Amino acid sequence: MNSIQIADKGFEIFLENDNICKRIRLIGIQLNLDYENRCPYFLGVLNGSFIFMADLLKEVTVSCEVGFIKISSYEGTESSGKIQQAFGLPDNLNERDVIVVEDIVDTGFTLGYIISEIKKQAPSSIKVCSLLLKPKALKSPIDELEYVGFEIENDFVVGYGLDYDGLGRNLKDIYKAKSV
Template structure:
């Protein structure tokens, strides 16, 4: 079933149950990898809030949670200009940090965020992203350790991701329908 958001039509790409199954597996891996440690989960707002919430339900470790809000989007594409709207509220020095992202596309936002975090001298930094578009990546990240789904270069909404502020509340993830000309 297709849905309409603003001026674009979208079709179902990933159902909520598929998303939760993949998150459960990522959670298991994080519990193993960080056993005996107390990581800081750093959620990237606004898009990562649903992923972060479901991921934390799978974490059995003692951990802390904080958020940042950065943006590089206007409409359906990244501007490449990063705006930090809500900054880090805690020290990350000597901490194990896990950045929780909704999607890594060009990597511009992640590159910006990693530079901010590394300046605080954390013990370690890893990235956990629900979605990853390898074809659009403009930076190389050794820190990109946990990936939910690799997807093609298609615009997606739902499960925290939006189009012009709409669609974040959808449980499933939808991709834009490209009309043949």
């Protein structure tokens, strides 16, 4: 499918699953090298990261633990900038290597909030692994952003865990909104 319709929006193919999987394999190799003889805590940001995190963890061979946090700042196709926490952080991150797994980083508001909350527990390290990054949308630099699958323009994307008003997460490819 080169183009799809979700609710009232048209989308066109942007990143095919094969390319996504190849990039994830490379990130997994890098994580295995960087965290050799360590036991990182992978913290997935729900709902969007669940597919990326599942595929990423299949490539990780080092011993690790996994958890999730649910935070939202989206309304429709725009980040609202208001953080709404649904589930909290685990409380055992002291002296741990924490890897926050995100589907997409755009403004960085949500990620900045998560990092500041993790820092309160004095972890050994915090790194961020995001499938997508919108550099032009980033409001302030995020030093912890270490692993990025793809840098993209400031387009609205859906699929592979990313949604449009709750729809489209189940698509295996990533689509971008068609220009009108």
